[in-house]
Amino acid sequence: xxTDARVLQxxxxxxxxxxxxxxxxxxxxxxxxxxxxxSPNPVLLHGPSGxxxxxxxxxxxxxxxxxxxxxxxxxxxxWDDHTRFKTLYRILDGxxxxxxxxxxxxxxDHLLExxxxxxxxxxxxxxxxxxxxxxxDLLYELYRVRNLSMILITNSEEDLFAALDSRLNSRLSNxxxxxxxxxxxxxxxxxxxxxxxxxxDPGAIDTGGVELIAxxxxxxxxxxxxxxxxxxxTAANNNADTxxxxxxxxxxxxxxxxxxxxxxxxxxPHQELLYDIVTEHGTIEPRRLYDAYCDRVDSPKSQRMVRNxxxxxxxxxxxxxxxxxxxxxxHAVTSSV
DNA sequence: CCTGACAGCCCGGGAGAAACCA
DNA sequence: TGGTTTCTCCCGGGCTGTCAGG
Numbered sequence: 001x002x003t004d005a006r007v008l009q010x011x012x013x014x015x016x017x018x019x020x021x022x023x024x025x026x027x028x029x030x031x032x033x034x035x036x037x038x039s040p041n042p043v044l045l046h047g048p049s050g051x052x053x054x055x056x057x058x059x060x061x062x063x064x065x066x067x068x069x070x071x072x073x074x075x076x077x078x079w080d081d082h083t084r085f086k087t088l089y090r091i092l093d094g095x096x097x098x099x100x101x102x103x104x105x106x107x108x109d110h111l112l113e114x115x116x117x118x119x120x121x122x123x124x125x126x127x128x129x130x131x132x133x134x135x136x137d138l139l140y141e142l143y144r145v146r147n148l149s150m151i152l153i154t155n156s157e158e159d160l161f162a163a164l165d166s167r168l169n170s171r172l173s174n175x176x177x178x179x180x181x182x183x184x185x186x187x188x189x190x191x192x193x194x195x196x197x198x199x200x201d202p203g204a205i206d207t208g209g210v211e212l213i214a215x216x217x218x219x220x221x222x223x224x225x226x227x228x229x230x231x232x233x234t235a236a237n238n239n240a241d242t243x244x245x246x247x248x249x250x251x252x253x254x255x256x257x258x259x260x261x262x263x264x265x266x267x268x269p270h271q272e273l274l275y276d277i278v279t280e281h282g283t284i285e286p287r288r289l290y291d292a293y294c295d296r297v298d299s300p301k302s303q304r305m306v307r308n309x310x311x312x313x314x315x316x317x318x319x320x321x322x323x324x325x326x327x328x329x330x331h332a333v334t335s336s337v
Numbered sequence: 338c339c340t341g342a343c344a345g346c347c348c349g350g351g352a353g354a355a356a357c358c359a
Numbered sequence: 360t361g362g363t364t365t366c367t368c369c370c371g372g373g374c375t376g377t378c379a380g381g
Contacts, residue, residue: 083371083372084371085370085371085372086371102350102351102352102370105350105351105352105353105368105369105370106370107369107370107371108370108371286338286339286340287338287339301373301374301375302374302375302376303339303375304374304375304376304377305373305374305375307339307340307341308373308374311340311341323339324339324340324381325338325339325340325380325381326338326339326381327338327339328338328339328340
């Protein structure tokens, strides 16, 4: 059934991409100054999840590296590396400057200093989920580093710009912005067909099956590939040689919750409990939420910390906060992703 | 009442100095 | 002397209390 599992992984970067010609051209022309040794303005990719932002960014940078002699690059996921220190560390890691950096004894200022002293070839840094960055001022400092170009990726450009101060706003307001819309069903179909031909036995799934997956995925390529992967695994486990519509329907909910689960896996137990409580109640006000939380945990964190957690959950789109002060309530986020 | 901003505390842990030992 | 262990310092990051503001 599965001949190459790699192509069913979410992080797989194909050697050719489909249905994003305009975005690809736009992005590569924005980065074009690099080929003549100049520094391009930052580029902002925004749009819903599963629309190909990360994939296209990495694809373009990879292509740039193949055609241009002097380019280095680094991918940073700001969700994983959300502190100033970790982001800078990751960026320095891309230019092999980390050998003498140690978390406990190298001040963050020193990291930035290192980066400023960098005088190697053009350096392209992809900052994925950039809205998760704790300290947005870092963007301003990175903006001013010579030879460093940034590709910023975010789901919501409004949220990102709302979190920036005026200084950064004016710097980044004239950067190149490229919007990625959700895929149409027929586009997902051909994306899926590529993956099928690269990674599955011939005849493992027919056109109708691929169309069904595309329609279930509702424009999200990550979901679509997730459904395909689960369906192929299920079929293989059942010793079936084809992926039937009933298998697809059966695994679709699980594939969708996989993605939600990946988010939940990144939470600490305390954060997850808060998420559970909000989800169970549907709607809950802060006081009751904190009481419920204290009831269910041995050594509860302070109210202050719980507020930190809640704003984090809200930022991750796992819960929704409504109303300002007195009438604040927290809502569960119903329709996932 | 609840929030976000801010300052400061404590903890774990690496580095380098200091102390120790053979 | 040279190798090993211990100590001290310093860092980032998690956490908390406070406070002004709505």
